Amino acid sequence: MTGPSSSPPTEDTPRHYGLGSRAAAVLVFGSSAAVLVVEIVALRLLAPYLGLTLETSTTVIGIALTAIALGSWLGGRIADHVDPRRLLGPSLGVSGAVVALTPAVLRSTAEWAPALLLLIASLTILLPGALLSAVTPIVTKLRLTSLAETGTVVGRLSGVGTVGAIVGTVLTGFVLVSRLPVSGILIGLGALLVVGSALVEWRTRRWISTAVLVFVIIAGGLATRVAPGACDTETRYHCASVVADPDRPSGRTLVLDGLRHSYVDLDDPTFLEFTYVRAIASVVDASFPEGEPLAAHHLGGGGLTYPRYLAATRPGTRSLVSEIDSGVVRINRDLLGLRAEAGIDVRAEDGRLALRGLDADSRDLVVGDAFGGVSVPWHLTTVEAMTDVRRVLDEDGLYVANLIDHGALAFARAEMATLGEIFEHVALVGEPTEIGFTNTTTSEGGNMMVLASDRPVGIRAIQEALDARQTGWKIITGDDLTSWIGDARPLTDDHAPVDQLLQPYSPPSSQ
Template identity: 25%
Template sequence: MQFVKFKVSFLYSYVCITGASVMALELAASRFLAPYYGTSMIVWANIIGLILLSLSLGYWIGGRWADRRPDGKLLMLISLAAGVFTSLLPLWGKLIFPLLSNGILDTSLWIILCSFFAILIVFAPPVFLLAMVSPFAIRLVSASEEQIGKTAGNLYAFSTLGSIIGTFGTAFGTIPFLGTRETIFLWSAALIAISSLGLRKSKWKWSALFLLLPVLLYLIPYDTFKQVEGKPVVWSKDTLYQFVRVTQTADGQTSLIYNEGGGVQSMRRPNDALNKNDYYDDYLMLPFLMEKPEQVLVLGSAGGTIPRLLAKYVKPIYPGLHTTGVEIDPEVIKLDSRFFGLQPEDAKLVNQDARVFLDNTEERYDIVIVDCYSQQIYIPFHLSTVEFFQTIENHLNPSGLLALNVNAVSTDSRLLQSMEKTLHQAFPFSYVVRARGDYNYILLGSLTPLKLDKLKAIEADHPLAGIRDEWPKQLTSLTPEQFANGQLLTDNRAPTEMLTDSMIFSAAGAR
């Protein structure tokens, strides 16, 4: 039997493209899952672990097949199949993800687990097939090349070069500028194209027709995110940090939603109205706990809800109030004035990571509000530690205070108790407020005791009077007994993602 062989120069280009495709698939898998499961360490561990397992099996079986049948045509058919599998991934996701239409917080545990592993398993076949490329390519040149070591090294070098291109090109190019689906279709088309080029002299020369598959699948309407809980999506984009959408109802209520919608990051109600379900409103009490507040820092300003509400309801009483908002996602900052009514005079906005900003500023503040969430409902671990809270303490004026929101299903939540324990370690006076909303608890840290009698500065006919009356009932001082089961979070060990996931799974399992 006569086997098809290729020029080494063609194989260099071929392994470069297949190597790039593997990394593109890995990154695309993370973004594909992120809208529903986030990108916690657990999610990444599952993605990387399954991909490594697929690669290991692919290397092993690919080497055995290459020895039995060192045929270039077979190699091209393998990568062609990988390209076809890859192009089907968005279609499969469209079938699976509607099962999570209620969000990860309101979906039963078995659906979460089954759909999660179903999607992971779908990514395994193309990665398994692509892993077969390297041993196959080396076997194809081993019979005709005297310097097999050099050639094998070159093949691995070009494959690794492709992986670098796939990594940076996907992370900083195709996903933020085109989208996750488009990235998957682009690399599936590249795999089909290079495979068809290798098959052009065989009876499989018609395989180029498979290029129509990603094109046709791309043209199929993908309307999964046209609405969120019945609210029309007026803007959406895959940014460098998350999948972002803006929804708007007929009466003008606007919401900023990251990923699958498990948590609304910002909201603007018609006329910036207050609402008993909005924990943002509780932050408006903070300026009234001190004599003459001037500098407010909002870490994680998102759509600018907190700065906007401060400007409307507090600044008329304290004209000297100045707000600085820090937001890590530049695309989100652009939405503040466009959809959420934030005006230039309301706040100064800074595009930076919250902790990096604190480490590089010498400003001191009367109030620091931490409202940072990554991938729907996760508090970034580096913004939950004793060291972080101590950094904030160093940037507070003597009578200043820190406030942060924690999503928790109950006061027994180990996540909430760990945050309480950590805050109490950094601040001599610490408190918890059962805030508005279903799962919201606001933790307060201060260098001096809080005096709620200062809330009397809010007059009875003021819109904030209702919240003023709620606070004495909702605020309690933290004591060691309240967070006895909590874990002290440090820069060295802060498993906030694990604590959040275990809380969610426990709540879902109880349904």
């Protein structure tokens, strides 16, 4: 007969640390959700400084995945050598403090030491991401009481963590960002993590460390209030502000993510500040009889500069504007004097989807002026998108679009090749140095205009209109344009590497 053994557990015998299954699930769920909240919000914090591009998104996602891998590996390894109960509180608390400080740190770095922004941003994602990802292996260690249930415990907690990540993603994308400023989201999340740390540490009475973390949260909130780079409004897609023109009392500039997107004169909608808008007006005015009302569809709204111009110069014009950002729509109504009677119907919708809902041959004019940062959203650039544009235009209809490109102008060349697949007549308008009037092979970057129609383009009339508005731009078509396009491939829904075609750039000082 043998009694119970009094020998200490061996390395192969899991020890029971007394963490309840509900507490374990809450810790894993919450920490996994927090990692995804930080990842998504970090993209919005960086967009005003790095641009909302595929490269920015890829960088942030890559750093977040690195943090998850590093935290999972180190958390499990350390939990095998240190009492796991001593690790949970610090992991939650330190990550909470870093998260709360992130808005102030990133915005201050962007303004005062921009060369360090990518490094600091990486650390503010990597550190809390790794600490929070370490929670799952630590909790798993605490929950293992028998080798016989290893698979059940690991599988259950892995599933709970995945569900937490899903909830964090959906909650942030559909609820938090639309209702709260990004700084508020991160400070609130940091506070929740510190509260979680305090609850975990409660039994050990480590109140001194908790008080320090609470102080950091408060400091983070105060620092965010005075940090540079704050927005007038944080919309679903942009950090937005409206800046008054000191030289023109009724002039307003809409700034999205640090870039001047639109200039609006509240008293005189015919005043066009940006050169590219004057170019659009020149092309359209030369292509349609003076004062004739038009049925127009605008892909992208911004400050609605050109729809306002059409309403003022062509009474009776009906402009349907598809602006994906409802926050920008509100800014137009609240701060930029948009009136309901102006004949401008602004809808918060995706431009590509809006095109599908329009009747065939229903528009005289389609204007493309949609941007994410400095690039046109790729799904508005393809053969399939241009096929929809052609469908909604009548037989004399005109498509005009604003592009920004730089370097070898690979994107602009590809877009012209795309238009040539759909329309009989295409032309390019831009600075002489950009569109082949000189022998330069690279560009400092800037705006240019593409136009397409199934009727002949009035080259001479358009050039005269461009000259009359003192744009300094030229127009090319025919063999000259074919030579300029070269062997560029048309863009399709299956292959449209717009972000890769756009070379590294310095944002133009003006538009």
